[in-house]
Amino acid sequence: MNQIDSIAYHSKLAWIDPKAKLCFSLVLLCVCIGCRSILVGALVLLVTAGATLFFARLSLRRYLHFLSIPLGFLLVGTLTIFISVYPAGEKLLAGIPIGGSQVGISAQSFLEGLRLCATALGAVGCMYFLSFNTPMTGLFALFRKSPLPEVVVSLMELIYRYIFVLWEEAATMKTAQNARLGYQGIRHSIASFGTLVGTLFFRAYQRCDRIYSALESRGYQGSLEALQEEYQPGKGWYGATFLTAAAALGIFFLERSVL
Structure with a gap:
């Protein structure tokens, strides 16, 4: 992505x-x-x-x-x-x-x-x-001018942002596991991967909750407003x-x- x-x-x-x-x-x-x-x-x-x-x-x-x-x-x-x-x-x-x-x-x-x-x-x-x-920002701007409901476009933008949140959390956790030799051998690799998958959801959920709190503190009311690019x-x-x-x-x- x-x-x-x-x-x-x-x-x-x-x-x-x-x-x-x-x-x-x-x-x-x-x-x-x-x-x-x-x-x-x-x-x-x-x-x-x-x-x-x-x-x-x-x-x-x-x-x-x-x-x-x-x-x-x-x-x-x-x-x-x-x-x-x-x-x-x-x-x-x-x-x-x-x-x-x-x-x-x-x-x-x-x-x-x-x-x-x-x-x-x-x-x-x-x-x-x-x-x-x-770029996805251009598509989102186009969708806002379409008959699509505003809430659908906002959800698309949030989901797109959270993809990177999941990716960053997974990359951080895997780097930490590699630093502790968590992927040396098949048995350790399976155990480390299982731990990563099991913990990823909770770590990502906590980070998404912090992002949502940051949005609300900046006046978020269900719609993400951004400057429109000139194409x-x-x-x-x-x-x-x-x-x-x-x-x-x-x-x-x-x-x-x-x-």
Whole structure:
């Protein structure tokens, strides 16, 4: 979370109107999910990843590192789509006979799995573009101008702040455990990790209570007021949104007509 926040603040698009970037991400996200096409998912991922690498100043290796996190969950989740049980004698790309059936991958299941993976990765690319190029403060300011209730936006801001509270408390406790050789050996590591998890909630709760008391002492009444940043207009991104969405839809309809 700290890394993503730091990257967003150093992005070339950090001070571009968040509404334009949100429109770009959400429109491409809807197109990607609505089409459920391998080519459309690949196009959306290519466009969003390219924009993220260029504007957020990320190396390809670091971007792939971030992409590997959802990719691992995706591969585990789609494993049952790629691999299924089929009657004996059915033609498969790869399979193992077990009794009167066979377990393997058919051409249809392979394409369906690829389609799901491409759609999911395209959607992740859209969200990464928004996350790596838009500081959360800009999104919160945008949400305050939206029809969302004020209390919902305030809760989002507090939850976002408390993520760092939990992270800092966990880092402090782990540093103290390392200083006392708490992670030497498997037995000590398990015991230390269990102690960290068990104590973290209470330590974080106490610190959150102190933060809330500090907010109340400064006049907090359920709404966090902050100075509004001045953003540059992002009109060019609306055009990029239209062109990319039109290209994706064109590929989708062309693919449907061919197949």
